[in-house]
Amino acid sequence: MSEPAAVPVHHAPRGFVRRYIFSTDHKVIGLQYFFLALFSVLVGMLLSLAMRYHLTNPDAKVRLFEMLWPDGAAGGLMTPELYLSLMTIHGTIMVFFVLTTAPQSGFGNYFLPLQIGAEDMAFPVLNMLSFWTTFLALVVLLAAFFVEGGAPLGGWTAYPPLSAIPAAGPGQGMGMTLWIASVGLFCVASLMGAINFITTIIDLRCTGMTLARMPLTVWGWFVTAIISLLAFGVLLAAAVLLLLDRGAGTSFYVPGGLIVNDRLLDHKGGSPLLWQHLFWFFGHPEVYIAILPGMGLVSQVLSVFARKPVFGYKAMVTAMLAIAVLGFVVWGHHMFVSGMSPYSAIAFSVLTMTIGVPSAIKTFNWIGTLWGGSIRFETPLLFAAGFVSLFVAGGISGIFLGQPTLDLYLHDTYFVVAHFHMIMGVAAIFGIFAATYYWFPKMFGRSMHSALGKAHFYLTFIGVYLIFVPMHSVGLAGNPRRYPDFKEFEFLAELGGAHTFISLAAYFTAAVQLLFLANLFWSMWKGRPAAANPWEATTLEWTVASPPPHDNFGGVTPQVHQGAYEYSVPGRSRDYVMQSEP
Amino acid sequence: MAASLTTGIGKGGGVPPIGSGWGGGGGGPHGHGGSRRASFTGLWVLLAAIIMFFAALVSVYVVRRGISDDWVATPLPSLIWWSTGILLASSAALEIARRALRNGRRVQFNGWWLAGTTLGLGFLAAQYMTWQVLWESGYYMASNPSSAMFYVLTAAHGVHLLGGIIALLYVALQAVRLRLGPGKRTIADVSTAYWHFMDGLWVFLLVLFLVRG
Numbered sequence: 001m002s003e004p005a006a007v008p009v010h011h012a013p014r015g016f017v018r019r020y021i022f023s024t025d026h027k028v029i030g031l032q033y034f035f036l037a038l039f040s041v042l043v044g045m046l047l048s049l050a051m052r053y054h055l056t057n058p059d060a061k062v063r064l065f066e067m068l069w070p071d072g073a074a075g076g077l078m079t080p081e082l083y084l085s086l087m088t089i090h091g092t093i094m095v096f097f098v099l100t101t102a103p104q105s106g107f108g109n110y111f112l113p114l115q116i117g118a119e120d121m122a123f124p125v126l127n128m129l130s131f132w133t134t135f136l137a138l139v140v141l142l143a144a145f146f147v148e149g150g151a152p153l154g155g156w157t158a159y160p161p162l163s164a165i166p167a168a169g170p171g172q173g174m175g176m177t178l179w180i181a182s183v184g185l186f187c188v189a190s191l192m193g194a195i196n197f198i199t200t201i202i203d204l205r206c207t208g209m210t211l212a213r214m215p216l217t218v219w220g221w222f223v224t225a226i227i228s229l230l231a232f233g234v235l236l237a238a239a240v241l242l243l244l245d246r247g248a249g250t251s252f253y254v255p256g257g258l259i260v261n262d263r264l265l266d267h268k269g270g271s272p273l274l275w276q277h278l279f280w281f282f283g284h285p286e287v288y289i290a291i292l293p294g295m296g297l298v299s300q301v302l303s304v305f306a307r308k309p310v311f312g313y314k315a316m317v318t319a320m321l322a323i324a325v326l327g328f329v330v331w332g333h334h335m336f337v338s339g340m341s342p343y344s345a346i347a348f349s350v351l352t353m354t355i356g357v358p359s360a361i362k363t364f365n366w367i368g369t370l371w372g373g374s375i376r377f378e379t380p381l382l383f384a385a386g387f388v389s390l391f392v393a394g395g396i397s398g399i400f401l402g403q404p405t406l407d408l409y410l411h412d413t414y415f416v417v418a419h420f421h422m423i424m425g426v427a428a429i430f431g432i433f434a435a436t437y438y439w440f441p442k443m444f445g446r447s448m449h450s451a452l453g454k455a456h457f458y459l460t461f462i463g464v465y466l467i468f469v470p471m472h473s474v475g476l477a478g479n480p481r482r483y484p485d486f487k488e489f490e491f492l493a494e495l496g497g498a499h500t501f502i503s504l505a506a507y508f509t510a511a512v513q514l515l516f517l518a519n520l521f522w523s524m525w526k527g528r529p530a531a532a533n534p535w536e537a538t539t540l541e542w543t544v545a546s547p548p549p550h551d552n553f554g555g556v557t558p559q560v561h562q563g564a565y566e567y568s569v570p571g572r573s574r575d576y577v578m579q580s581e582p
Numbered sequence: 583m584a585a586s587l588t589t590g591i592g593k594g595g596g597v598p599p600i601g602s603g604w605g606g607g608g609g610g611p612h613g614h615g616g617s618r619r620a621s622f623t624g625l626w627v628l629l630a631a632i633i634m635f636f637a638a639l640v641s642v643y644v645v646r647r648g649i650s651d652d653w654v655a656t657p658l659p660s661l662i663w664w665s666t667g668i669l670l671a672s673s674a675a676l677e678i679a680r681r682a683l684r685n686g687r688r689v690q691f692n693g694w695w696l697a698g699t700t701l702g703l704g705f706l707a708a709q710y711m712t713w714q715v716l717w718e719s720g721y722y723m724a725s726n727p728s729s730a731m732f733y734v735l736t737a738a739h740g741v742h743l744l745g746g747i748i749a750l751l752y753v754a755l756q757a758v759r760l761r762l763g764p765g766k767r768t769i770a771d772v773s774t775a776y777w778h779f780m781d782g783l784w785v786f787l788l789v790l791f792l793v794r795g
Contacts, residue, residue, distance in 0.1 A: 124619045191631050198627045229627060233635035241642060244734065249724030252646060269650035269727060277645075278638055560597040 010119075012550035022132075024124035025550060029131050030110025035430075036135060037102035040093050043142070047090040049510055052503040056496075058485035066366045071170075072150055083484035084153035085171050089141065091156030092179065095286065095406065096186050097138050099428050104228070105134070105193055107435045108221040108331045110443065112197065114541035115215050117206025117402075117558040119551050122199040126192050133189035141182035144175040144434035152176040155482065158183075159281060160253035160272045161260075164245040168260050177246065180239050187236035190228050197225035208560030213538050213579065215564040216316055220296020223320045224289050227327065231285040238278035245270070273338055280331035287424050288327045291391075292320060294431025295362060298384040300564075301434050302366055304537045305381035306373025309565035309576055312365040319358035319365075335409040345404040352402035357396055363388060374568075374575075378454030378535070383434035386461050387427050393465075394423025397472060412482075415475025420466045426464045433457075436520070441534045445546040446527030449519050456515045463509030470498050470505075538578050539564055618768040625772050629779055630744060636783065639738060640790065643731045647794060655795040656729045659715040665708035666788060672701030673781040676750075682772045686764045692757055695770070699750040702743065702777070709740055728795065735787050743780050751771040 013019045020028060050065065061076030072082030107125065121127045144151040149170040149370040154162045158179065166173045177208060201222045205214070214222075244250045249266065252277045258270030303310045310316060332340060332348030366388050375381065390509055397419040399408050433456075440448050474495050479486070486492040486499075540558055541548070558580050566577035636656040647653045679694035715734070736777050756762050762770060 035607070123624060195624055195627045195631065199620050199624045202623050229631050230634050233631045233633075234638040236636050237638035241639075241734070244723070244730070248730075251727065252730070254643060256603040256652075269652040270646070271649050274642060274645055274649075278642070281638075292659075 010551040010555065022128060024120070024128045026109050026113050026121045026124065027443075027548065028128060028277040029127050030106055030108070032131050033101055033106035033109060033134070036131075036138065037098050037106055038091050040097035040101070040138065041429075044090050044094040044098060045162070045510055045513070047093075048085045050078075051083060051086050051090065052506045054083055055485060056500050056503040058487055069145070069150065070558075078484070079308035080484040081153060081170050082150065084155075084482070085145075085151035085175070087170075087482065088152050088153060088179070089145070092141060092183070093138075094238070094425065095156055095290070096183070097134070097141075097288035098432075099424065100186075100190065100228075100286070101134065102432045103428065103435065104197075104221060104224050104289065105131070107217075107297070107432075107439065108197060108224075108293060109193075110201060111439065111541055112218060112221055113204070114208050114544070114548060114552055115218050115539050116201065116204060117540050117553065117560065118157070118200060119553065121196045122204055123157055123196050127196050130189045130192035130196065133185055133192065136354050137182045137189060138186035140178050140185060144171075144178040144182075147174040147178065149173045149175050152179045158242070158275075158284070158399050160242065160245065160270075160275050161255070161258055161278075163275075164242060164247055164254050164267075165258075165260055165265065177243070184236055184239045184243075187232040189241070190232045191236075194228040194232070196227040197221055198229065201225075204450060206558050206560060208410075208495060209579075212314075213560055213563050215296075216299040216310060216313070217293070217296040217539075219317050219320055220293045223324045224292045226557075227285045227289050227292070227324050228231060230328070231282045231289070234278055235282035238275060238282070239482035242275065245257065249294050261391065273335075276335050277331070280334045281328070284331040285324075285327045287420075288323055290428045291426050291431070292323070294387060294434075295320065296364065297431050297438070298387045299362075300539075301368070301380045301438055302369045303565045304438075305376045305378055305384075306370050307376070307530050307567045308369055308373040309563075309567055310365070311368030311371070312361075313563075313565065315361055316365055319361040322358040323355060326358070330355065331404055333407070336404045337411045337454065342404065348403055349404055353399065356395075356399060359391075363392055378437075379448070379450060379457060380434045380438035380535075382457040382461075383430050383437060386457065387430040388433060389461075390422055390427035390430055390464070394419060394421075394427055398423065410475060412480050413475035414471050414479045414481050417481050418475055421471075422464075422468050426468070433436075433460075433516070438535070439541075440520075440523065441530030442541055442546050444524050444527070445529045445530055446523055447534065448523040448524075452515055452519045456512060456519065459512040459515070460509060463505055465514055466505035467502055467509060470502050474498050474502070535574055538562065538566055538576050540579055543578060543580055583616040590688055593660060617693050621768050621772050622715050623776075625775060629776075632779075632783075636735075636738065639731075639735055643735070643790065644794065645732065645750075646727050652726070654726050654772050655793075656716070656721050656726065656732050657719075658791055658795070661708060661712045661715055662788070665705050665712060666784065668701050668708055669781055669784055672698045673778050674698075675701060676774045676777055680767070680770055683762060683767045683770055684764055688757075688763070691762070691770075695750070695754060695757065698777075699747065699754060704748060706740060706743060706747070709736055712736070732791065736788075739780070739784055739787060742783075746773065746780055749776065 012025060013023075023029060023032075034337055053060070053062070059077070061545065062073070062078070062219055063076050065073035065078055065082075066076040069082055072079050072085065092506045112118075135218075149172070152158070152163065152171045152175045154172075154176075158176075162168050162172065163176055163180075164178065201214075201218060235257050241250070245253050245267070251267040251270035252270050254265065254267035254270040256342070258265045258267060299310050304389075312385045330348055332344060333352045336345050336348075369384070397415065401410060401416060401419055437448055437453055440446070477495055479492055479495055486495070530546055532544065532546055535542075540560070543558065544553060560579045561582050562577050562579045564579060566579075568575050623695050638738060675694045675698035679691045679698055682690035682694060715738070716729065717730075722730075723733050749769075750773055753762070753773050789795070
């Protein structure tokens, strides 16, 4: 490192509360989001383990279940309603509080201002409000477990009429109301975050940081923020109307003549499809909200560790923008089985297939970036390469599901579960892991243990394929999803072995994550002290001390003279040129 | 408050004037121009989110009206024309105030700003009275999809306007504390632009109620 590390001019607030709790420093807020997501992912993972255990041992009496859910698991035996409520909270917590929160709000908050040479986000107080609203949303969501009736049953998509009628089942009363409140709060928090991200990128770039010199991570956060801005308002509107249907006697989503628990409802004239359209208008872009920051990060990491410029920078940016635009016009492919006109189904199908084009461009360019590089096989690179593998493996089954004729058969099977876990869940999680290993030295000034990190990668990589490849087969064999057990179905009996295998693979993969947790917390305090630029990367965050001072650049606004991917430049004494070097 | 609002007469700010139009400014990202620019960018981005929120509600309005035969138009009380007039007047008052501030006429600014804020509160009061008229005629939230949509859209608009009122009062507070002037007026400009947008949104909703009632 030739650049002098910055020293702070503006010091952080001295009081503990202002400095670490109600902080307006984007780095502290980024870490708050990171740890919120870490807590959430552990809760979500434990819920999934409970579900997998129940699926393979439906008659088991588990004392732990009874201790956690005295009503839903009296005597330790899990009721179908409890299973469904675990599924709902698992999906909700993973989609919103992990996949939406960690890559964008967590790493984005921490590194966006650093990478574009800004002192902080454009609106620091709004940033703080955004985090605490997210925190409140998480508390409200988890509270659903502890109210009468427990958590809601309808999955993270909350389809009416089930979700619109409090009397429809346990969990559909107060639990469902809390779910809607939580999602509404999360929408508001995400909108505040999106406004901050977009404004910061447009207006706070330092001198010389042209759009074409922005790291692809910044492009990923930018495009994601634009999608969030346009999508979350729609979900918020839908959620408000759902609340009114539940409490104010309106009928937006509830049709007439509905009998629930032997009682004819007063509602009339509404349409459950209305909710599905609004929900998926948000819900499909949400998939890209989860994955686009990962795409940006993977481009970054592959380039740094292959010691090569990103292959096709402009094509990468264009592909992200194309994915964002197409993401808003394909929501109907979630609704092929809703009875929609085959003509609109074909339109949605063709548009869905079109997303394969920018996706293929990205994959091609990632491989092109690695091709012929002097690859350094560090942990971040492994997870980034794993991301590419999972993105392709999970994307291919999307081409099956994007066709109405195939989707009619596959839609309510485990094939869909395997598909979206692979691409939206695990691929995005690999992006989060890559980001954690890559930026850990900057965030904490220490290095994570390399051998442990690599072991974590290989075992997790094998583990997730062991879970989700057989799950595709189980789905193809016609195994329905959202069923708490399969005891009653003779034709599923021979799939019992596959389900046991999947469950064992899930326990194994979950256990491997202990390696990550141990590495993370051990390295925070005991890890080897890291240099300011341990990976020899070019972007601005590596020009400052680790961890960066409160005001990022010590009161000196950096100047940028280079693109973000100047590696192996001929005629230079070392194989990279910092963005701030003349 | 009127008296204290006018105490800022003649105390010019030391900050040099900044660009004259909407979203003007310039300079580095950390200068005053940069913060003015960021404030306007933040506003435009916020408005995009608000447009999507109302677009979702309006699409529900159109679809719900189209899919079933239980839609009975809700008659609009004549009071609604008064509230529309009040809102348009408040926008005009705020615009005059904004321009006065730009030209350094702070007494004028204070008066017009106060008028605009009061008219804004008047609009909200008039909207509430419109609801009362509807309640008295038996049109409740659950009566019909059309009345439900009327309440939802007017309430959603009202909540956004309430946020605007808070901004207007904050600007007034800044005026009281002598913190505004030709070189420090971004907050007044941004609030006025937001208010004009809410004004336009209301006219759009009114047209929707009239044409597709």
